[in-house]
Amino acid sequence: MKKDLSLITMSIAALVLTMPFCRAQIIPHPQSIEYGSDLFEIKSGIEIIADLGLHHEAAYLAEFLEKGFGEKSNISKIGNGIILSMEEGLYELYGKEGYQLIINDQSLSIMAATSTGVFYGIQSLKQLFPTDFECGYADKFVAISSVEIIDKPRFSWRAFMLDESRHFMGIEQVKKMLDQMAALKMNTFHWHLTDDQGWRIEIKKYPKLTSKGSVRNDTQVERNSEKRFGKPHEGFYTQVEIKEIITYAKDRHITIVPEIEMPGHAMAAIAAYPWLGSLGTTTQVPETFGKMPDSFNVADAKVVSFLLDVLDEVIALFPGQTIHIGGDEVNYQPWENDETVKEFMAKQNLNSPVDLQIYFTNQVSNYLESAGKRMMGWNEIMGDDIHEEREASDQAVEQKLAASSIVHFWKGDLSLIQKAVMDGYQVVNSNHWDTYLDYTYERLPISKSYAFNPIPEGLEEKYHSKILGTGTQIWTEYTPTIETLERQVFPRLIAYAEVGWTFLENKDFERFQKNLSKYKERLQANQIQFHEEMDQ
Template sequence: MKKNLLYLLTSSLIGWACIFNAKAQIIPQPLQMVFGGGELIIEPGLNIVSSKELQTEAEGLADFLEKGFGKKNSIIFDGKGIILSIDKVLLESLGEEGYKLKVDDQGVSIAAGASVGIFYGIQSFKQLFPVDFGFKSGHQKVAIKMLEITDKPRFGWRAFMLDESRHFMGKEQVKKLLDQMAMLKMNVFHWHLTDDQGWRIEIKKYPNLTAIGSKRKDTQVERGSDKRFGEPHEGFYRQEEIKEIIAYAKDRHITIVPEIEMPGHAMAAIAAYPWLGSLGTTKEVPETFGKMPDSFNIADPKVIAFLQDVLDEVIDLFPGEAIHIGGDEVNYEPWLKSDSVKEFMLNEGLKSPVDLQIFFTNQISNYLEGKGKRMMGWNEIMGDDIHEEREESPQDIGQKLGSTSIVHFWKGDLSLIQKAVKEGYQVVNSNHWDTYLDYTYERLPLSKSYAFNPIPEGLEQKYHKNILGSGTQMWTEYTPNIQSMEKQVFPRLIAYAEVGWTEFENKNFERFKENLLIYQKRLDFLNIASADY
C-alpha cells in the first residue's frame, strides 16, 4: 500500500527481528532498541514536519535526504511525513539530550524534550540509511528497519580536544572534526589555541601575539631529536573566523571551550611581548617541545592586566560557560630566581611557588566568575605533585583552589580524582594513559580506548554526579599534517563517543567493532584518514 511516499513491507517471520537487530549499527550504542518485524520504504520528496523552533534541525535532515535522493524535501508545520516534535514530558526521563525515535507502519517520528535531543535522534536515524547515502545521489528508495529507540547519554560532558598551537590545521579541518563529533553525539570541542609553540587566536589589543607569536622558524621532527623539518610554521584564527566556527558548532549542538594557557606554556606570548616573562631572555617562539624554561611573571600587575585583557576578548567571542586556562607543567625555576617574584610571595604570605600558582589561579577564577564564566584547568591547579618532582609535602601548601573551578584530570594517581570530588569539585576525567590520541596504537590500542570508564573504580555512588564526563585529547607536536593527525584520531574518537554516551553495562567491544566497520566506510567517503587497528 502506498501512503504519502512511504511503503510498508511487513513479515510475520519472527526471525526477521533478529536480522534487523544485527543490521541496526548505530554508534554510540543507544540505551534501548526494540525491533519490529518489517521495513519502511522511504522515497524522495518526503515531507519533514517540524515546528519553527526546530528549523535548524529540520534543515539539517532535509539536506541529508536531498544529498542521497537528489531531490529537495519540504519542511512543513503540519501534515504527514518525518515528524520532529518537542515533548516537554520527556525532559524528566531523558533530559535535554535524550530522544525517542520510532519507525513503524505510520512513518517516522523523533520526539525529545529539547532541540538538542531532536538533533541526536536525527543522527541515529541517519545511521539507519545505507552507508553511501548522502555521498552518492540518485537513490530511488531506501528500506529503514522498523524499530523504536529510547536513548539518552551517560555523561553530559563528552569532549574532544584539538591542539592547534603545535600544528595549525585550519578552519575547514576543524569543521570536518565538528561534523564527526556531531554524528557521534559528542558535545564539547576543547580548542587548545595557545602554547609555547604558537599563539593561534587574534587578540586585537595585542597584535604581536599573532604577528610574532603565531610563527616559528622551524619544528622538531620527533621527540628527543635534533632534526628539524627545515621550514617555518605559522597560522592563526582571526576573530571573524572564530565566530564562524562557533556558529557552525552551535548548529551541531557543540559547545566550544577555548584553552588559553597560563601561567606556563607561555613562551609564544612572551616572545611577542618579552616583558610578560620571568627570565627576560625569551625572544623567539620555540621550535622544540617539552617543558620550556620561561613562565608568565604573575607577580607583575601589568602581566595580570594583560591576561585579563586577553580573557575579556575571549569571553566576548565564546558564549559557553567554561574557559580553560591550562595550568599544567609550569616551570617554577624562573620564579624562584626572580627577586620581584620572591618579594611578591613574601608580601602575600605565599610559602612556595605551588602556593603562588594556586593564588594566581584563584585570581583568574574570580575574574572569570565576575564575567559570568567558569574556570577550568588541568589538575595541577589543585597543587598536587603529579610529576613527583617537588620537595614540599602536601602539608606545606597553604593555598586552596576555589570551589567553583572545574578540575580536568590528566595525570597522577586515580586517588586524586577521589580526593577532588570528595572536596566538592567537578571533574572531567581525561587520564592520559586512557585518552591521549597522540599515543601510539601499541600504547593505547582501540580496545583500551573503548574500555575506559570515566568513573574510577571504587568511587562511591554519591560522588558519581561530580564526574562531569570525559575528554580525549589530540596533541599535535608530532603530527605535522592533517592525514597524520586524522590517523591518530580515527578510529579511537569513535570509541570515546561510546565511552561518553553509552551506559557502561551496555558496552560490548565485539559489537562495537562490527558497527565500526560500517562507520569507517563513511569516513572513506569523506576522505578522512583512519588507522588500522
C-alpha cells in the first residue's frame, strides 16, 4: 500500500513539537553564538566520548545527565554520543579557558585546548537544558537547537569572596557557592578565613587559634547598635575539611585563594595568644564590627615567626599560587604609642607606621615567594592614604612594596590603579562602590553591578594586561544566616560573572535582564534564595 507522505510529514512535525525543546541564551554571554534550525536529541543514557585527561569533566557531565534522566551515561574513548575533546593547537585561539560547542542534527561536541575549556563548554551546554532538569525529568530525551558557540573569557581572574570570619557558614554552603560559581564560569574563590571576629582555619601548631579564637560570646545585630543576638557564635574548618573543599573546588576548575589577615584585623588571633598584640589588653574575640584597636606587633620577632608558622601550614594546604594577607585598615596607634616598636623602627630606618607595615609586608611577600607563592593584599599595602586619615606631614612613604605582590584595589581614587600598574604591579579591581555585595540593592543595584568595568576609564591600553580581572565580595557582619547571605549575593553574582567573562562589545543589559529571568528559575530549582526585585 502506498504511504501518504503528507501524513508522515505531519506526524514528524507533531513529534518535534511535543519534544522538550531548549534554545536558551547563555550567561555569561559568549564571544560568539549562532543558532541553526536543526535539532539534536539527547536521550537518556546517551554515551559520553571523552579524550584521555577528561575523566573528571566526563564524570561531571554524566552526573548531571543522571540527575535529570535517572540513568547513567557510559564514558568511552570511542563511539557515538556527546564528544569531549582536547586539541593543544586550539590554545592560540581560545587560551586556557576558551572552548567551542557545536551542535547540529547529527552530533554534539565540545572542544578546547585544555580540560578547563571543556568544563566551561559543559557549563554552557547545561544552560541549554530545561531549568529544572537536575530535579528529575519526566521525559527520556531533550531536544536542543543546533548551535555553534565560540567562547573565551575577557579576564583571567573572576573571583567571588566569602567572609566567614564574621559569620561561619559551613562546608555544605561553601560547596553550594562553589557549584554556583562553576555554573557561571567563575574561577577564583577568595576565602576570607580570619579577622577580628573569628579565626576559622585549624592551625595545628597553635590550637588556641580555633579553640578560643573561633568563638565570640555574642554578636552585634546592627551597625552602630548596642543590640546583640544574645548567644555565642563559633565555627572553624579542620584541615581535613579544608582539603575536602579544595578538592571539590579543583574538580570545578576553581582555585581557592585563602585570606589570612595581617597585620590588622587580628584580634581573634590576639585573643587566643595575647602576646601577639600591641596593646597587651586583648583577651576576648570582639563581638562588634568596624576598625578594631589592636594589631599584630610586627616589630616583635616572635610575632613575625608566629605568622610565618601559620603561613607554613596555609602553604602546605592550598595548592594555588596566591595567598592573600589582607593588609587593610591597620590601626597604627598602638605602634605609635609603643616604645619597643619605635626603637625597632629607628633601628630599621623606618620613618612611619606605614613604612613599618610595608617593611613587614615585604618580609611576608619574600617568604611566600621563596615557597613558590605570590602575596596579594588590599591596596593599603602600597602605603597610600586611602582613608584620608593622615596629616600632610605624614604623607611621605619611603618603603616600596615588593614587585611580585598582587594589588587588590578596593578603595581610593581610581588613579591609584594607574599608579600601581605604571609601577609594574598586577591589579585585581574590586572597587567597593561597584562590587561589595553587603551593600543594599538601592546603593548597588544590579544595573550598576553589570555596568562595572574592571579597566578604569582612561587607562592606557598598554597597561590593560596588568588588570588581572575582578572580584566581588560579601562581607558577612550583618548577614548572619544562609538566607540573608544568598539574598545579598544573588542575583548580583550573575551580573559579575558576565563582567568578568564577557567582552565589552558583547555586553547588553537589556538582553541580560531577559536571560536573568530564566536563570532565576535555575536558582529556584537549586534552592538558592535571591533578591526578588530587579531594577530597570
